[in-house]
Amino acid sequence: MEKNVCKAPFVQEVCKITANMYRMGWDERNGGNISYLLTEAEVAPWLDLSKVIRVIPADFDASPLAGKLFIVTGTGKYFKNVADDPENNLGIIRVAADGRNLELLWGYADGGRPTSELPAHFRTHIVRLGRDPAHRVVIHTHATNVVAMTFVHSLVERDFTRTLWQMCTECMVVFPDGVGVLPWMLCGNDEIGIATAEKMKEFRLVVWAHHGIFGTGHSIDEAFGLIETVEKAAEIYVKIMHMPILQTIRDEELKILADAFGVTPRAGWLNV
Ligand code: 13P
Ligand code: ZN
Numbered sequence: 001m002e003k004n005v006c007k008a009p010f011v012q013e014v015c016k017i018t019a020n021m022y023r024m025g026w027d028e029r030n031g032g033n034i035s036y037l038l039t040e041a042e043v044a045p046w047l048d049l050s051k052v053i054r055v056i057p058a059d060f061d062a063s064p065l066a067g068k069l070f071i072v073t074g075t076g077k078y079f080k081n082v083a084d085d086p087e088n089n090l091g092i093i094r095v096a097a098d099g100r101n102l103e104l105l106w107g108y109a110d111g112g113r114p115t116s117e118l119p120a121h122f123r124t125h126i127v128r129l130g131r132d133p134a135h136r137v138v139i140h141t142h143a144t145n146v147v148a149m150t151f152v153h154s155l156v157e158r159d160f161t162r163t164l165w166q167m168c169t170e171c172m173v174v175f176p177d178g179v180g181v182l183p184w185m186l187c188g189n190d191e192i193g194i195a196t197a198e199k200m201k202e203f204r205l206v207v208w209a210h211h212g213i214f215g216t217g218h219s220i221d222e223a224f225g226l227i228e229t230v231e232k233a234a235e236i237y238v239k240i241m242h243m244p245i246l247q248t249i250r251d252e253e254l255k256i257l258a259d260a261f262g263v264t265p266r267a268g269w270l271n272v
Contacts, residue, residue: 005106006086008046010038010071014090015083017220018073021141026231027079031212032141033115036220037125038069043092047105054104056093060119060190063099064126070095072121074112088112095122115140119193120214127200128216135216137223142212145234150209152241155181158269160207165265166248167233169257174229176263180206187211205230 005011014034021027040049049069070093073082077089091107091114102114115121121138128135153160161178165171180199185192187208196214199206205226206214213230217223249257251270258265 003046005046005092008043010036010042011086011090013220014071014073015086017224018079018082021224022079024228026141026143028142030076030078032079032139033073033117033121034140034220035070035072035115035118035121035125035138037136038071038092040069043069043105047092049094049105052103052105054108055096056102056104056113058095058100058102058118060122060193061099062095062122065095065122066097066099068095069093069105072114072118074108075114075116077112116188117193119190120196123193123197124200124214124216127197128204131201132218134218137217137220139215139220139223139227140212141227143227143231143234145238146207146213146231147210148238149234150181150207153237155183155209157181161266161269163237164230164233165254167236169249171229171233172254172257172265173261173263175205175226176258176265177203178266178269179203179230182206182208184209184211
């Protein structure tokens with residue numbers, strides 16, 4: 001007999017993080033989406049992997065992910081509601097052999113489908129897996145202060161990252177590789193997916209100006225931790241930007257920090 005998938009650790013993890021992110025105020029209405037690569041060994045105890053409930057067409061070529069399993073938030077679904085009703089708000093999908101279809105194994109019970117940002121998620125998974133075989137998670141959210149910062153700060157990646165690094169000591173340690181930035185673009189399509197994935201060749205974090213941020217990682221904790229660190233730095237920036245700045249963390253100090261924690265700042269981004 002199949003067990004209740006809602007109790008599976010990976011479903012519970014997504015329930016907890018969506019509730020948490022809602023409480024952070026980043027995921028108003030249906031804002032934000034998550035995709036999490038699962039192994040067959042993780043899913044098999046909970047689901048019959050040969051039972052496809054529904055086939056959902058993908059509007060882009062996901063063939064490099066053929067056969068891979070993901071749990072993905074549904075389009076139009078509210079993070080606020082996920083924990084109380086995982087089966088309607090989440091889905092477990094397998095990318096079909098042709099890469100053009102998604103096999104629904106569980107979830108989207110009310111006839112739903114995966115997030116409209118699936119091209120950005122899947123194209124990011126393809127790129128990040130190519131860089132790091134342990135990669136598993138993509139999180140998109142409307143982190144409030146990051147979005148605010150994109151109105152009042154240069155969107156040049158080096159400038160944007162340097163300001164974040166200067167806002168709190170932990171930033172250099174957490175994201176020495178910096179933050180990619182895309183200008184405002186129409187969302188929910190393959191074009192922004194392609195642009196995001198291009199940035200993901202170099203960055204684990206990509207800001208969408210006036211919209212939100214994408215974070216990636218080996219785990220939900222890692223992807224979320226990257227985003228919350230950037231958001232914290234952006235919050236400090238928007239709190240202090242209109243006041244006279246008397247001192248900051250100097251580049252020599254950022255270098256000392258990087259050396260002490262054994263991380264390498266993106267080449268050429270410190271003036272030392
Ligand atoms: P979905 O409801 O399709 O996941 O879209 C939410 C969002 O944040 C769009 O960028
Ligand atoms: Zn969004």
